[in-house]
Amino acid sequence: MRGHERSMRNMNIMKPKNALKTIKRIISYMKPYRAHMVLVVICVLISVASNIAATYFLKPLFNRYIIPYIGQQNPDLSEFIKTILVMGIIYTIGVLATYTYNRLMVTVTTGTLYRIRIELFSHMQTLPIRFFDTHTHGELMSRYTNDTDALRNMLSQSFVNIFQSMLTVSGVFIAMLLLSPLLTGIVVLMLVIMVFIIKKLGSKSGKFFREQQMAVGKVNGYIEELIEGQKVVKVFCHENKVKADFDKLNGELFEAAKQANTFASMLRPIMGNLSYIHYSITAIAGAVMSITTGFDIGSLASFLQYTRSFSQPITMMSEQFNSILMALAGAERIFDMLDQEPETDEGFVSLVNAEKTEKGEIRESSKRTGIWAWKIPKDDGGAEYIEVKGDIRFNNVVFGYEKDKTVLSGITLYAKPGQKIAFVGSTGAGKTTVTNLLNRFYDVPEGAILYDGIPINNIKKKDLRRSLSMVLQDTHLFSGTVMENIRYGRLDATDEEVIEAAKLANADSFIRHLPQGYDTLITADGMNLSQGQRQLIAIARAAVADSPVLILDEATSSIDTRTEALIEKGMDKLMEGRTVFVIAHRLSTVRNANAIIVLENGSIVERGDHEDLIKQGGRYYQLYTGLLELA
Ligand SMILES: Nc1ncnc2c1ncn2[C@@H]1O[C@H](COP(=O)(O)OP(=O)(O)OP(=O)(O)O)[C@@H](O)[C@H]1O
Ligand SMILES: [Mg+2]
Structure with a gap:
């Protein structure tokens, strides 16, 4: 039964209901790390800018310091070396910035999850018994394990990757436009075709991926149930039956996983090859342009380099799409538990240690006296005490x-x-x-x-x-x-x-x-x-x-x-x-x-x-x- 429920739950595992709202809410948990995040944004900007700038240097490098010197006996290489050094420095700054924001994101991610876990657990302590009576333990556990894990993946990788990719794509796009609007047009056209192929393959693999998730859920549910019920299995000698059942579920998982991973593993080489084709078509078009219209070699060199940094983030974003959806769906389940109404308590009478005065009056005491009293607060700020008798x-x-x-x-x-x-x-x-x-x-x-x-x-x-x-x-x-x-x-x-x-x-x-x-x-x-x-x-x-x-x-x-x-x-x-x-x-x-x-x-x-x-x-x-x- 439990396994079945879990698999039902897994049907929806990949679909967030309201992605935007969920993202906003995740970001709200990062508030204490505002300073970190500002630094991350700055570092990402630096890293992207340095990458674009260093590539742009290829143009003067070729046009001014390489092509004019071709065939010369004693070329003056000092300017050439200077430019190379400047490029080196810019790249180094980029690498440092990348390293820094990755380090910062580790702190942000672990810290954010730490906060979410604390909040989840303390909120759970406020929930009424009714909540626990109506949810299976496995289901509640998975908020702390699977869902948190998916969220961690997203925070530590996808979040920044996507931001960086979007920046890179826009920056590179502008740089490419500056170099050659015509070639840019060709690149974009090719990319549209590539993204189309990814989508086709992706939707196929997404389907099998979902099936795989469902199969994993069923297998886990079955194992959990059988560990708990091991004694009953033995008492009724159901070992073989249980093994057969497990084999069936495990076989389903095997099939689904094979399919899902076949598509996933196909995607990378296909994309790799496509991007090479893309690259060479751009190169041929550029060469034709430089022969016919005099498009300079330096611009072509920079442009070709940009082509690479343009297509890579786009393919990466489309690849990560599934895992992001999954993480958002996990986050929604976590937030759903956080949104459960806590047990309400409208009570105002409290239990206090008490002592009896000689006249038999009840007075509050700070010590453990063995006598208790109900303390009923009065409007005037005082309190009335009633001895606890147990009636x-x-x-x-x-x-x-x-x-x-x-x-x-x-x-x-x-x-x-x-x-x-x-x-x-x-x-x-x-x-x-x-x-x-x-x-x-x-x-x-x-x-x-x-x-x-x-x-x-x-x-x-x-x-x-x-x-x-x-x-x-x-x-x-x-x-x-x-x-x-x-x-x-x-x-x-x-x-x-x-x-x-x-x-x-x-x-x-x-x-x-x-x-x-x-x-x-x-x-x-x-x-x-x-x-x-x-x-x-x-x-x-x-x-x-x-x-x-x-x-x-x-x-x-x-x-x-x-x-x-x-x-x-x-x-x-x-x-x-x-x-x-x-x-x-x-x-x-x-x-x-x-x-x-x-x-x-x-x-x-x-x-x-x-x-x-x-x-x-x-x-x-x-x-x-x-x-x-x-x-
Ligand atoms: N958490 C719950 N949610 C829904 N129904 C419940 C719940 N707990 C008990 N019931 C139902 O309430 C009825 C009374 O249950 P209760 O546990 O009070 O019985 P009991 O007299 O203590 O029985 P036993 O002698 O077996 O302990 C039962 O019909 C049971 O199905
Ligand atoms: Mg009972």
Whole structure:
């Protein structure tokens, strides 16, 4: 599927939607390098001018210092040598200027890409979860790799090349006109024919080039998918089938690449030969002119030299056309991601450390006191403080990920401070969705969620999330040590606090048995740990965050029942004084909850404690006794 999506994307890989706008925007990223760019322009001007000027010197060189001396016994070569020296100096200046602008462009290019990457990454951090839910990872990755790379190529080469080519072409054109309008006419006519041939060949090669890009996309997508799914391939013994599929895709790539490169490799020699023909026709025409009309040899020598510097940039520009289009299309995809709306946050209530005065008033504190307060700014500049207790209420919450598909229909529930609330229900019932709303991964369109009486939309997202410790349904660990991974929950936690949290989660004993204990490196999302061990670390990470509300989404689903029972003891301590939401399929974990909420199809169908629900003999009873599975 992913490979397919990628290949669909590659269909448009070569076509920028609005080239001019994109170029303008790329240039805007070069702003900090304004001085560099001015220098680059100056150097390009010098380089082009010196090239044109040095060639122009051929005319006096021939007319004044070579032809008159032909056949002389003792010619005075001093003027001749002087002219050669001047030409040499001019060429040297040109070479230096070329070297300088190339060096400058390296700085401009790397610096510009550095800025774009930073902006892209920090913008990505502001994007809502919805964005990540609706884009494949491969697609997002390619903005940082392929697209940035195409852009780098363009910035470092094409940009300046084209500027230089255009200058050269115009300068040389004027110089040629000055030397001989008639010959210039012939040259231009020949060039029109050449460009026509390039276009013909180019459009053919462009088609195959696009096919090649598409084939590369398919092959890459396939490899990526198969690396991820390697275990499934082995389990179902699909190795041969997979190889055959790959062979097919690889064959397509081979064919497309062969075609594309055949045309591309034909283009150069054809152009080379054409330009020689072009050159000799011009030379013959010039010779005829100098015999019949007395066109001087010096002008002819300069003119022929110009012919070369005239046709070369034109063929080069037409050759680079494709890669420029590709780079612009890549740039557009980068900008498209930069233009994605960031997550909005209209919240104004913040979470602060607090202390209680003797009279029981809440005051803000600069230290970590273990007491938190919501700080609600008032119009007069002061603030009102409400102690964070962990009282959470859902009032008739209706929600759907997509507009016309309701996932939660009218959820009303409350969790009093310190209570343990459990959600149970079949797969896809909407349990995780409830927590996604509580931490504002998604906003509630209808109904309200109140946190200590404050609508959660009024609370700053960061502060809201800081007040919730979460163990997500899919645990994700980062590369780093075990210690660092647990500390992710609260960056200022000391080593002792981390170890304390690990003990609460009953992770301490297995961690101590790892080769380097807490300093063991976790690789690739915890591949070197068992699923259950990963969950234990995730629980420890939530424990170290030490927030007033704790949410556990299938936190112990992969942990054996004995360890789970051990964790529960630690958990009791962890849950003390906190409001806890537990989601679990294994109903033994939810038995001691204050309230069990049974969700089905996005509605609450039952609620009560374990005893009540068993007595009712309804849905929970069925789930608990396994009758549902047997039916
Ligand atoms: N990001 C999403 N985009 C669109 N639909 C989603 C998304 N996440 C979940 N859903 C849909 O919402 C419904 C509820 O999903 P949810 O993850 O809340 O179920 P759950 O009760 O947690 O199930 P499980 O026990 O399997 O974890 C499902 O029908 C699912 O298809
Ligand atoms: Mg879930």
